[in-house]
């Protein structure tokens with residue numbers, strides 16, 4: 001079966017600084033996959049390359065077998081990939097609902113805006129309460145919910161999440177990870193970058209370890225949890 | 238109160254409408270594309286010439302001439318973006334300023350070449366209204382009303398449509414809008430087109446009141462920048478209000494002294510205000 | 522002695538020989554090129570550090586009108602009138618520059634505030650039409666050859682004055698380029714806060730370069746007025762002249778000693794050439810082409826002409842932008858921000 005998302009020997013760079021060196025990874029349909037690694041490993045870069053905000057230098061990239069390497073970001077969304085960026089990056093002066101509306105910018109999503117909005121409000125009742133508030137004035141947790149909701153508005157097949165738990169209180173972190181379960185239950189495929197290694201390994205099926213722009217290790221969540229190197233270096237056990 | 242002063246104030250408010258419209262266009266472009274079109278008033282000049290020739294020379298009915306001018310200038314706005322702004326988008330801001338400054342030079346000289354330096358009037362004489370011994374130019378009244386309608390229409394567009402929301406979003410986070418499926422280049426073209434259409438609309442309103450000549454842009458171009466900066470570059474509501482502040486200074490100053498001095502007052506007021514509020518009147 | 526010295530020697534020899542060889546019309550053109558080269562060089566003293574002023578039309582206007590008016594109305598010799606005009610321009614520069622720098626009016630805002638300043642001077646000159654002749658301009662009272670009035674009907678005198686002026690401008694450029702202030706100013710244009718943090722007196726450095734630039738511009742305006750003996754608000758003040766100054770300086774290149782002079786040489790000979798070419802039948806044709814060339818130059822030679830040539834000579838060197846506005850405006854563009 002063709003994987004949902006597939007990267008083969010992908011390289012990327014910022015100017016003359018190369019940040020990714022031949023990264024290959026696959027995510028099957030309905031799977032949740034984690035990417036872990038130290039600061040500066042290139043995790044965010046990987047996400048940016050997949051969603052097309054950073055052009056790929058080399059390699060191939062496809063969704064459901066359709067090549068997406070080299071597509072500009074706005075075309076990648078149309079292929080069914082939504083990206084929850086690092087640090088949320090909401091439009092602070094737009095209201096919550098306007099943020100959600102712009103999440104449904106692509107034609108296919110506009111057509112079912114109302115339906116999608118209902119679903120998202122059902123997932124995040126809090127956002128419905130705050131629909132008219134400028135997004136920048138909400139709490140960090142609410143903003144993260146809004147960022148995820150905004151990405152879901154395009155009705156994606158694959159959801160990329162870049163450190164959704166960063167800067168949140170433990171209880172909210174818990175909620176975010178529970179959310180990953182619910183999103184998967186809806187049939188979405190998830191690729192998630194996390195520093196919270198222990199917790200992310202509880203929600204994903206498999207994970208990759210990225211170090212200095214290259215995949216160092218990969219395996220099922222259970223395997224990685226048992227790996228002594230991971231336990232020492234990333235879980236502090 | 239002195240009846241003539243009152244008249245000046247009213248005319249000031251009416252003038253403010255057109256200036257506000259122009260400030261809206263310039264602010265929209267700056268807010269989204271981050272480029273100041275120094276040549277904006279000269280694009281209005283092109284629109285005025287278009288109306289003059291269509292109506293006075295080729296006897297196209299006035300409403301149709303207006304419509305053609307608005308569409309034509311909107312197209313001109315798009316061309317300006319494609320051929321002049323797009324190539325310098327990644328250059329230093331001063332290069333962008335200068336590229337449109339070069340266009341200003343070009344438009345003024347080209348108009349001189351084509352049409353000479355004569356002052357031309359479309360020759361539509363609208364009545365002057367007399368309300369309780371105050372004389373108000375009908376043309377200005379129309380201009381004011383249309384400018385307000387234009388501003389409201391723009392507001393509704395920005396507030397209610399997907400493209401409008403994207404336009405507001407893009408100035409808040411240029412990179413991330415791409416993740417929403419928004420094609421930045423397309424938005425830039427749309428915004429340049431709208432900016433052009435607003436200039437075209439202003440051209441219609443100004444053609445009813447003023448003669449057109451190649452350098453007419455020099456008379457109100459600097460005023461529009463000043464209004465935009467005063468309101469906070471990119472802040473459309475601020476610019477809208479600032480237009481009325483400035484037009485009042487010009488109107489009242491003109492009443493007490495000469496036209497030129499009234500502009501001197503306005504510019505001086507602007508400079509002093511920049512020292513008090515360097516990011517504009519309405520900056521947080 | 523290297524190639525550069527040879528080139529300078531040849532250049533100077535040509536400059537010395539010129540008045541004896543060139544026809545008067547040609548000499549007239551050269552004098553204008555030199556005076557404007559001086560003015561553009563004066564502008565670039567600020568421009569190269571990112572203070573993009575559209576207000577030099579104001580300094581030029583004050584510098585030109587004050588001595589001319591004093592001469593016409595009070596018979597005051599330009600030898601006193603010019604210093605007074607320069608003082609006026611400097612005062613203006615301080616009154617506007619100081620609060621601008623203090624209140625951190627930078628980038629687009631600085632450009633537009635200074636643009637307003639040149640409009641203020643233009644419109645004031647027009648409004649005071651009883652004295653200045655308004656937009657029709659006015660002619661200085663001519664007294665023939667006179668050192669007292671600084672009037673010389675023979676072009677040779679002004680030629681010498683223009684050459685000396687130009688050399689003085691280059692010397693000023695060089696002294697700032699070689700002086701200790703340069704690094705301070707570069708640091709300021711990079712990051713004002715960081716510069717202040719390492720102990721640079723930001724205000725002092727900015728004011729110094731602004732005052733020098735304004736004063737020299739005013740001198741240029743005065744000599745221009747003495748030479749052409751006719752002043753018009755549009756030709757020495759306002760947005761059009763300011764744009765002309767910024768354009769020519771940047772087109773030539775503000776980071777090299779001769780850049781602004783090359784800008785003057787090219788723009789003036791181009792406009793003059795086009796004007797002669799098209800004659801009076803096609804008013805505006807010359808400037809139309811000039812406008813197109815300006816836009817093309819900005820798009821395709823963002824380093825300025827001299828900068829681009831130097832760039833070609835040492836290919837691979839990191840390109841400097843043509844002028845950087847202060848950082849505050851550069852960082853307004855979140856597109857390059859890291860996610």
Ligand SMILES: Nc1ncnc2c1ncn2[C@@H]1O[C@H](COP(=O)(O)OP(=O)(O)OP(=O)(O)O)[C@@H](O)[C@H]1O
Pocket residue numbers: 014017019037038039040041042043044045046086857858859860
């Ligand atoms: N815009 C940029 N320009 C230049 N280099 C960049 C840019 N963004 C990231 N880098 C560099 O690329 C490398 C990878 O960065 P990236 O943001 O992908 O790391 P990360 O794994 O997401 O780190 P973190 O866990 O801290 O978010 C780093 O060395 C970083 O300095």
Ligand SMILES: [Mg+2]
Pocket residue numbers: 043044045086
């Ligand atoms: Mg990261």
